[in-house]
Amino acid sequence: MCAAELQRGGLEVILVEEGAHWTAEDFTQREGEMHARIDGGRGATTTVDGGMILSYGRAVGGSTVHYWVNAFRAPAFRMKAWREHAGAEHWSPEEMAPYYTTVETNLNVERVHDYQINRNNQILKDTADRVGWHCQPVTQARKDCLACSHCMLGCAYNRKQSMLVTYVPWAMADGARLFASCRVEGIETERGAAVGLRARFLDPDSREALGSLRVRARKGVVVAAGGLGTPALLLRSRLADESGRLGRNLCVNPNLAVAAVMEEEVLHHRNIPSSYDVTEFQETRRDAAGRYLEGGYTFFGAGAQPGFTAAVIPGFGREHRRRLVELMTHGAASLSVIDDDAPGPGRVTVDADGRPRFHYEWDEATSAKARDYFRKAATLYLAAGAREVYLPTNPPTRIRSAADLAQIEGVSFAPGRVTVIGSHLLGTAAMGKDPERSVVSSDGETHSVRNLWVACGAALPSSVGIDPSLTISSHGMRTGQRMLARYG
Ligand SMILES: Cc1cc2nc3c(=O)[nH]c(=O)nc-3n(C[C@H](O)[C@H](O)[C@H](O)COP(=O)(O)OP(=O)(O)OC[C@H]3O[C@@H](n4cnc5c(N)ncnc54)[C@H](O)[C@@H]3O)c2cc1C
Ligand code: SF4
Incomplete structure (x- = not known):
């Protein structure tokens, strides 16, 4: 620019x-x-403690x-x-x-078109409307998009602006x-x-x-x-x-995926990845004493190809494969944009050879927002009729009813306990x-x-x-x- x-x-x-x-x-x-x-790190850059994948x-x-072109x-x-x-x-x-x-x-930024809305995003929108949460169509920088779904891999048709x-x-x-x-x-x-x-x-x-x-x-x-x-x-x-x-004050807007197994077929990886964004909780709400109540994030419908989906599902082996197949065929999913507001919890340093090192320490304010997002996204998918909702913890937290939401209080953000990506590096x-x-x-x-x-x-x-x-x-x-x- x-x-x-x-x-x-x-x-x-x-x-x-x-x-x-x-x-x-x-x-x-x-x-x-x-x-x-x-990708800057060939898809494999992490913070020094291995706790967060950095995507750029x-x-x-x-x-x-x-x-992903949301603008x-x-x-x-x-x-x-x-x-x-x-x-x-x-x-x-x-x-x-x-x-x-x-x-x-x-950049031809315009509201998402109807033909670009897949079932995954439609479920998000319909359910948000039903529970009364503000959910807006994304504005996006595409021109004559073919809805091929590969935005994250570079647009082979020059439609992404x-x-x-x-x-x-x-x-x-x-x-x-x-x-x-x-x-x-x-x-x-x-x-x-x-x-x-x-x-x-x-x-x-x-x-x-x-x-x-x-x-x-x-x-x-x-x-x-x-x-x-x-x-x-x-x-x-x-x-x-x-x-x-x-190098201080690194904000990354932690992206945490909440995925739900639906009874119907849902192919989240078809069409553009994201076309609706739940903005009901964008501003942080606090009580009169300044204590956190809720909010401080948005979340949007998220689609991804199998390799990326496999990478963000915790676990290994047969059980991991079963879950991947389930989520590629019947999975509705959302990603958070957590507002890890100033001062950002991360830091960039360089070592003696001038090589960059990345650090991110979850503070209580960011963790509280992430837990609240888990609660809200899981509630939304239960209301949508999900058979089961997965949180990206290791081992996965499985939520089948409102009673299971209590598990969210115990979620740890210590390195390796949750799969999280930072892609807005500011x-x-x-x-x-x-x-x-x-x-x-x-x-x-x-x-x-x-x-x-x-x-x-x-x-x-x-x-x-x-x-x-x-x-x-x-x-x-x-x-x-x-x-x-x-x-x-
Ligand atoms: C997968 C993914 C999806 C995203 N989706 C969205 C979205 O939908 N909407 C949105 O608003 N944002 C999105 N973002 C974030 C957004 O793309 C970035 O925040 C934004 O493009 C960053 O712009 P920038 O100018 O700060 O840096 P960049 O665009 O990252 O540019 C920095 C450039 O500098 C180069 N560079 C670095 N060091 C050197 C060096 N020493 N010498 C020479 N060159 C160097 C890098 O190779 C890079 O090309 C996404 C990011 C990713 C990774
Ligand atoms: S990669 Fe496909 S979906 Fe993305 S902008 Fe290009 S044509 Fe559209």
Whole structure:
């Protein structure tokens, strides 16, 4: 977003991307091949304690090549918190509206169409309506979608409006140059200002190191390496950590799957993965004394292919296989977006060799929200007539009646006790006006290094409280405009 804005504004932009420049012809729709190609950790990055899988893209187009395409604006309550608690200026629905509107138009964001709603999502919607919970159709960045279901593996038909088929080629058509399969190793500075970078080319398959690249930047350097990559790069470069906040405050919006075995056939893996979102519990509700009551998450209908489904079902062997077959043929499923609000419970560090390490410690506030989601999702599926509801605990918690819901109180989030994915990676170079509490200014420039900007999810002050891509894109565009105002 930022690159396209800068190039269109008359600057000369060079894009350096660690991932390869895969295109639609490379997207084979095979899980093993595609996770290995487009997922940042080949589908296998975890936190150091093994307790959480981290899912993110590594390709030209970034995580939008991998993502599920749900596109929402940030809720007003979250922007208010960013202004009032994080000191991040210019976040209000009115100020952000022009950016959101432009991105929505350019990415063809529209309400899900009827032909894209599968039985899994319909069950979620019908039951939410019946129990009186607000459930909205998702807005999504697709154009003439064929509903083939493989969004997470890269769209083989170029219908998903990822950065790969929109802003990156638009920037290049305007003259931007792209170096793909090229990992930035460090940012170079002179007299307190960013002046360039050092990078290394990698073989796209073996990731063996090849030649090197040095870029001299006359105006500035923008880091947009995501919630994990940005702090890792800046920490490796020993830059922008005067506040001690760099890498801290990692929010991931824990995705926990609740699956239900239905009497009828339900093929959750057919059609687009998610078309309805239960938003009834989006805001956290507390009592007068500030004690947690309920909420702090959304959950949406979720479909996944067998490999991914197998990976999120706990267990091994014959019983695991039986459950997989059951869930691929009769499984209704939802995924949570837990609002692990500021300060985010995670952290990115680098080891002595500059390799990133990821940490996430469940705090009580996040655990309470996750338990409440389990309660609500299980209640919904019981009301839908499920034979059995599975929580993603190890061993699986099985719920067959309302009386079984009491088991949820005892669920542990200790590493290995619950299968959880983090896919919205935010907040690790958070913005704010106080240099002692934040890494970048409200404009997106680091407080301590001139001409060094952060234009990805790392710069958001915290979790968005819903899927973040539209907000990240709008921030990227706004950063580009602020830079143009500076550099002319
Ligand atoms: C499976 C999945 C489904 C998702 N579904 C949704 C959804 O439906 N809706 C939604 O809003 N969000 C969704 N998300 C989240 C969303 O895709 C991301 O939050 C968003 O795209 C992140 O944007 P970003 O610019 O912060 O970083 P990214 O898009 O991750 O871009 C960072 C890029 O930097 C590159 N990089 C990192 N380090 C270096 C380095 N040292 N040198 C060079 N390059 C480097 C990476 O390879 C990557 O391509 C999903 C994510 C995943 C993984
Ligand atoms: S479901 Fe639509 S957007 Fe997703 S991969 Fe298929 S054609 Fe592309």
